[in-house]
Amino acid sequence: MNSRNCEDRLPDAPATVVRCERSSTTEAINAVSDVDGAIGYAEAGTARTAQEGGRLSLVRIDGQEPTTDGANDGAYPFWETEYAYTYDEPRPHSLTASFLRYLTTQVGSDIIREQRSHVPCANLDEPLQCRPS
Known part of the structure; x- marks a missing residue:
């Protein structure tokens, strides 16, 4: 982890990308939906509910929906x-x-x-x- 707010890296953070963690699936989905270009992973049921609410998009792999x-x-x-x-x-x-x-x-x-x-x-x-x- 190199960010507390999922947007800005901590001072002297070595990674070139921002990486953050959240303590719940809902918090992770909120962070991903609030930050432009963010990518995350979460359990399917909660992610699908967020997708249906227009908050995020689920990633297809080789054209296959999750x-x-x-x-x-x-x-x-x-x-x-x-x-x-x-x-x-x-x-x-x-x-x-x-x-x-x-x-x-x-x-x-x-x-x-x-x-x-x-x-x-x-x-x-x-x-x-x-x-x-």
């Missing part, structure tokens, strides 16, 4: 896998263990899919693509 189906079949090559990490094995009835179990239930998967346009790795044609390399 869609879940396009990522799944390899037509849109830029996608990421979200991982949940813990420092140690969570205690069986802890909030952490409960949350991780919830993420892997049908209800949790449905909410993630519907609310955020994310596809659980188990639902991909090639689920091995989700494993860390």
Whole structure:
């Protein structure tokens, strides 16, 4: 990171381009939409909502729009896998263990899919693509 406001580099910043980070997807989208010529990346559901509101444009790669189906079949090559990490094995009835179990239930998967346009790795044609390399 070499900018706090996503427009001006910090004094003595070595990079020739401005690079900034934001703590939430919404903040990142706001920064990209506020700065002419800015490029950023965000999760698909929130980015699509911002696009529909006229706040930004989604990038096509080789003519392919960024869609879940396009990522799944390899037509849109830029996608990421979200991982949940813990420092140690969570205690069986802890909030952490409960949350991780919830993420892997049908209800949790449905909410993630519907609310955020994310596809659980188990639902991909090639689920091995989700494993860390």
